[in-house]
Amino acid sequence: MLDTGVSDLGQVLDALGPSLLRPLTVMPEGPVPVSGVLIFERRGPLSPVRDTILLAVGVGTAEAQARELVGAAAEAGYACLVVKSFGEPVAELVEAAQRSGIVLLAADEAVAWHHLDAMISSALASTVRFAYATGVPALGDLFAVANAIAAMAGGATVIEDRNRRILAYSTLPGQAIDEGRRQGILGLQVPDGPDYDAQYRAIAQVVRTCRFPAIPGGLPRLGVAVRAGSEVLGSIWVVDAGDSLDSAAEQALSDVADIVSLHLLAARTAVDAVRRRRADLLRRLLADPSSVTAVAPQLGLDPNLPVAVAAFAVAADEAEEALAAHAATRLADLVSLHCEAHYGRHGCALIDGTVYALLPSGPSPTAHRELVADIARRAHGALRVPVQAGIGSLVEGLRSVAGSRADADLVLRALADRPGGPRACQVATIEEVWAGATLSALAQILAAHEALPRALGPAVRAHDLEHGTTYASTILAYLDANSDIAAASQRLSVHPNTIRYRLARAEEIFGFDLANPDERLVLWLRLRLGDQLGW
The missing domain is CATH 1.10.10.2840 (PucR C-terminal helix-turn-helix domain)
Incomplete structure (x- = not known):
């Protein structure tokens, strides 16, 4: 068990995401304590600093110096070594790291070393904060950042995550906002619309500030994506009410995106940790309904609460398996976000490519279907892949949740077996596809009885x-x-x-x-x- 003042390397990697740092060696089974980050100086001696992430700046992976550095870093007690390969072979370096017992990580080559240093430091700080508290760190400082951007750029500002959820907004007097942003702030979620979709696609494709003309009922605005390496974490938007913001405002917005990325990484660390814990609890409940006595209180649910299980899946052929795996992860985020907004934080789990969510009994028999259809439609619009969703039967209590999950799985199979290939968005309950679901169940029986x-x-x-x-x-x-x-x-x-x-x-x-x-x-x-x- 790590001391609460020290981070674990696994937590740091989870916070930063695989697009920024990925292991080249097998991660140890136990925790790897990390307390800081240091940049390697090629011309100076290696400082003996234990439990530190060492950035191998300017060291090629195929160089003999890289293999020497691996041994020296391991002997000095460093937690891991970070390299950039730029297409060079890494096999010998990986073998050297495994022999030395040090973790070797590969960094996104598009990320500047100083930016990587800052993001790792932010992730280290946020994981330590999370160890002291069970909740999510306050985002008050992010609201302060929004106000600072609004003052610097000259327009009302909002900061959003990658799911278009508004995390913070400026409150400076006298700065105009349009109706779309007003509705977004009220619901903390950007409204749907083709004009907005086009804007988000545009900023995701470039690394600079984009300028957008007014849409019907709106005002002109500036927008920039917030990134951690090649991964888009969110975005910043500034309203240009008088169509007068100049190139200085565009540059200021681009410059501040790196600062905002640190805040988003820090916030995501704690949010993701809490969400992963709830997902683990839901996996346990679905696999072993007898665990309901222990799991239900941790999910904040009454064991006798009537629930249904919804199952979501990305429909893709074998040629798109890699795309489907990535889309399934993002689908889990979207499903979790919308289910939390409607039912609270009960849990959402990605299991073998299928996203499962618990749906407590709603105000009407059609409430579940309407919500699931809305989530599937939004997910298809955001991910641009076919999405299928099945809703299991409503069961009387969590002890019977396995039956509802089985129903939801049967619905997904029935939808997948429909002729004509996957459609953009398909949603059904077990009652709507009972014939196809029955055939899928019979197929399982026949397959199991050789x-x-x-x-x-x-x-x-x-x-x-x-x-x-x-x-x-x-x-x-x-x-x-x-x-x-x-x-x-x-x-x-x-x-x-x-x-x-x-x-x-x-x-x-x-x-x-x-x-x-x-x-x-x-x-x-x-x-x-x-x-x-x-x-």
Whole structure:
């Protein structure tokens, strides 16, 4: 257990995010104490400072000096060494670090060393503050920053996170704001709208201040993205009521973005730590409902409260797996943000690519669906990927939450199995897709019972593949048409006699009887669910 005045390297890395610093060596299982950060001087001796992050400025990863520095830093007691590779090989350096027992980190090459130094220092300070308190550090200083920017630039200012949630706003008298910003401040959330979407896309693509003309009902404004390396943490907006802010105001806004990034990192450290803890509690509850006695009080929930589980997923094909994994993380942030706004901080968890959220019983039977549909729509608009959401049945208490989760998972599978590929945004309850959900459940049962005879499905498909026949599609078309030969022939564009011949021949080859209703049902299920079962 670390002393509360010392940070853990893992906490610091969580605060800064993987886009800024990523481990090249395997992280130790236990905590790694860190108390400061130091920049390496190439021409001077290495100062022996224990529990410190060492920035290897100007040291190439392929140089012999880098390997020597690894050994010297480990011997001097440094917590870790940070390098920039710039495309150079790192394998030998990683091996040297592993032999020496020191953590090796790679920094985003686009981030200046002095900026990285400042952000690590801020993360160290914020993790220490969090160790002394269970809540989130106050953002009063961020409001002071907003006022300072407003005075410096000459216009009303708001500071937002990457989800367009307003974290702070200026309060200087005499500075005008438009209706959009007024509504945003009242709800602490920027209103939706295509004009706003275009502005956020524009500032995310450049590293300078952008100037935007007035939108209908609004005023001109300046905007700049707040970054930690290549990651966008949020944004700063200044209203240009008189359309008179000059290039000095633009430069001032760009300059202050680095300062604001430190505040956002410090705030995010504590917020993310609390949110991760709630996510861990929800994972435990979903995996083991018997833990409700211990978990419910920590989530602030009554164990007997009726709840439903909502499941959200990004729909993507195999070629987009990396994109889907990144989008799923951002989806978890969005779902958590909106659920907290409606129900409080009960927990939201990302488990194996699916985002789960607890929904306490609402004021009306449709309240859950309306909220989930709104979240899915907003997530699709923000992430630009197809989003699917399933709502499980309402259960009487947290001890039955596993049943609602199972329902939500079935809904997601039913939506994914719909023909035509994933649509932009699909939302359903278990009642709305009961037929498809039932088939998904049956597919799971069939897949889990290998002892059941498999000839009725896979054998037909395998025969078609080997001999170039079409028995599977013919049988399925016939059964889908309720055993109507004429309808099946129209569906397949072949003569009715061809259908009759194929069916008779299939009965001879595979030994089933289409006159037997039980065999007909099982045969249809196995052919219908063949894709889901991998047959």
